[in-house]
Amino acid sequence: MTKTDKSKLPSRHVTEGARSAPARSMLRAMGLGDKEIDQPFIGVATCWNEAAPCNISLSEHAQRVKAGVMDNAGTPREFTTITVTDGIAMGHEGMKSSLPSRDLIADSVELTMRGHCYDALVGIAGCDKSLPGMMMAMLRLNVPSVFMYGGSIMPGNYKGKDLTIVDVFEAVGENAVGNLSDEDLREIECRACPCAGACGGQFTANTMAFISEAIGLTINNSASAPAISGERLDIAYNIGASVMDVLAKNIRPRDVCTLKAFENAAAVVAASGGSTNAGLHLPAMAHEAGIKFDLFDIGEIFKKTPLIADLMPGGKYTMADVFKNGGVPMMMKTMLDNGLLHGDCITVTGETIAERLADVKFNTEQDVFYPADKPRSPNGGVTVLKGNLAEDGAIVKIAGMERLQFTGKARCFNTEQEAFNAVQKKQYEEGDVLVIRYVGPKGAPGMPEMLSTTAALYGQGMGEKVALITDGRFSGGTRGFCIGHIGPEATEGGMIAHIRDGDIINIDAVNGTLDVEISDADLIKRKGEWVPHKNNYQSGAIAKYSKLVGPARYGAVTHGGAETETHIYADI
Numbered sequence: 001m002t003k004t005d006k007s008k009l010p011s012r013h014v015t016e017g018a019r020s021a022p023a024r025s026m027l028r029a030m031g032l033g034d035k036e037i038d039q040p041f042i043g044v045a046t047c048w049n050e051a052a053p054c055n056i057s058l059s060e061h062a063q064r065v066k067a068g069v070m071d072n073a074g075t076p077r078e079f080t081t082i083t084v085t086d087g088i089a090m091g092h093e094g095m096k097s098s099l100p101s102r103d104l105i106a107d108s109v110e111l112t113m114r115g116h117c118y119d120a121l122v123g124i125a126g127c128d129k130s131l132p133g134m135m136m137a138m139l140r141l142n143v144p145s146v147f148m149y150g151g152s153i154m155p156g157n158y159k160g161k162d163l164t165i166v167d168v169f170e171a172v173g174e175n176a177v178g179n180l181s182d183e184d185l186r187e188i189e190c191r192a193c194p195c196a197g198a199c200g201g202q203f204t205a206n207t208m209a210f211i212s213e214a215i216g217l218t219i220n221n222s223a224s225a226p227a228i229s230g231e232r233l234d235i236a237y238n239i240g241a242s243v244m245d246v247l248a249k250n251i252r253p254r255d256v257c258t259l260k261a262f263e264n265a266a267a268v269v270a271a272s273g274g275s276t277n278a279g280l281h282l283p284a285m286a287h288e289a290g291i292k293f294d295l296f297d298i299g300e301i302f303k304k305t306p307l308i309a310d311l312m313p314g315g316k317y318t319m320a321d322v323f324k325n326g327g328v329p330m331m332m333k334t335m336l337d338n339g340l341l342h343g344d345c346i347t348v349t350g351e352t353i354a355e356r357l358a359d360v361k362f363n364t365e366q367d368v369f370y371p372a373d374k375p376r377s378p379n380g381g382v383t384v385l386k387g388n389l390a391e392d393g394a395i396v397k398i399a400g401m402e403r404l405q406f407t408g409k410a411r412c413f414n415t416e417q418e419a420f421n422a423v424q425k426k427q428y429e430e431g432d433v434l435v436i437r438y439v440g441p442k443g444a445p446g447m448p449e450m451l452s453t454t455a456a457l458y459g460q461g462m463g464e465k466v467a468l469i470t471d472g473r474f475s476g477g478t479r480g481f482c483i484g485h486i487g488p489e490a491t492e493g494g495m496i497a498h499i500r501d502g503d504i505i506n507i508d509a510v511n512g513t514l515d516v517e518i519s520d521a522d523l524i525k526r527k528g529e530w531v532p533h534k535n536n537y538q539s540g541a542i543a544k545y546s547k548l549v550g551p552a553r554y555g556a557v558t559h560g561g562a563e564t565e566t567h568i569y570a571d572i
Contacts, residue, residue, distance in 0.1 A: 068240020173459020275476025299384025314400025440489025
């Protein structure tokens with residue numbers, strides 16, 4: 001057998017020469033022999049846990065990835081990291097752990113790879129923050145890497161209607177106002193999530209899965225297969241095999257994730273009616289690569305990208321339907337043919353986007369995806385706003401909405417729980433703009449999502465009769481006039497901190513503006529009276545996050561990124 005030349009691989013530090021004898025001894029204790037020690041070491045990172053259905057199949061997927069690695073002369077080393085699952089963390093203090101978990105996932109993968117000197121990485125993720133967290137780690141380390149999505153859940157069904165987890169949240173609102181019986185609520189609860197997999201609509205996990213293909217960090221047509229499908233196991237094996245080829249070619253994540261690739265990713269978010277959380281995760285990923293790509297850059301791409309997909313929550317289909325109808329390449333093909341994607345961007349396998357899509361034929365017999373020249377809407381499914389209330393921007397999902405302008409009186413809350421209690425008791429008026437503040441990255445801390453409140457409004461039939469604005473976030477499953485990521489956040493003294501009940505707020509998703517009517521004199525007075533808000537987290541991981549985290553506009557990142565680095569792990 002020919003020994004691998006490890007002279008430029010990180011694993012040489014733990015496998016080569018006399019000084020590595022102690023490390024090799026420990027490797028031998030785990031059953032590795034000379035053959036395995038001499039081969040490249042491939043980190044196989046998963047977010048397997050029993051926290052949610054998104055993650056429970058990932059261990060099985062990892063075994064197939066490892067088989068693909070071993071069959072192609074690599075030595076896989078499996079390890080796991082955390083996830084915080086929004087569907088369970090939603091609506092209580094647990095949600096403040098969600099966004100910080102993204103950065104902890106990236107940090108823990110980085111530390112494991114660095115500590116054990118692995119040569120390449122396969123990252124397997126299944127839940128909202130774990131997808132960007134894994135991809136951030138790949139870009140930070142810049143070792144040859146391939147991303148794998150664990151796959152979506154199959155839709156549930158009740159009374160002939162496909163269900164997702166969002167239907168359960170909205171059913172809570174219907175039940176609260178007496179429009180849904182306790183028995184029906186229980187039936188929906190029991191039927192909405194029938195198996196393993198991430199939430200089924202075009203919520204955050206599926207949006208980031210679309211991005212993994214659009215940005216080129218995974219193999220072709222890998223995003224849409226359901227978690228429980230045989231195809232998902234085949235994809236896992238092929239990814240394990242492909243990472244060895246990527247390593248041999250030394251194709252690195254930063255070679256793939258160029259500015260044009262990020263533009264492709266943003267276009268796919270808009271075209272698919274994706275989650276507003278992409279407005280946080282794409283800048284954070286770009287930060288890891290040393291690329292300037294903030295919320296306003298994303299907004300420029302959104303402006304010129306039509307809505308092509310008919311996916312929940314603003315449409316009628318789930319990821320299972322995407323899989324049955326050509327997968328993500330079906331949508332990307334019509335986008336490429338109509339000048340909405342950069343076809344010359346390379347992918348991890350060395351093909352360009354155009355080469356990957358060359359043999360895809362757009363199927364006109366399906367309506368999950370519309371042709372890009374005859375879109376579902378000329379406006380993309382997501383819009384970025386700016387105004388005196390959001391000088392650093394804000395974001396709203398408009399897919400499926402008919403009303404794109406709204407003016408109303410402010411009804412202010414300093415916590416989500418206050419707002420949720422008021423909604424449950426119907427202590428608001430039609431036409432109000434509910435304001436939830438001090439829930440930004442620093443302020444909450446952790447920038448929680450507000451799906452419990454927005455879903456309750458929809459369940460009460462008020463989804464587009466009131467608006468909701470916040471310096472926090474919204475779930476990818478949120479629908480209605482719900483505007484998040486307002487910056488600067490209240491804790492930093494942003495305008496949202498100075499709004500008072502009864503102020504007139506003007507929202508215009510057509511022209512991209514968000515303003516509040518306050519005279520200069522009143523604003524000066526209010527700023528003078530303002531007392532900075534202090535949160536209840538002054539120790540522990542969340543307090544540490546609050547001290548480190550930056551503005552939402554730039555991805556709510558917690559370190560200096562590639563711009564400040566003095567070395568890259570892959571080159572040690």
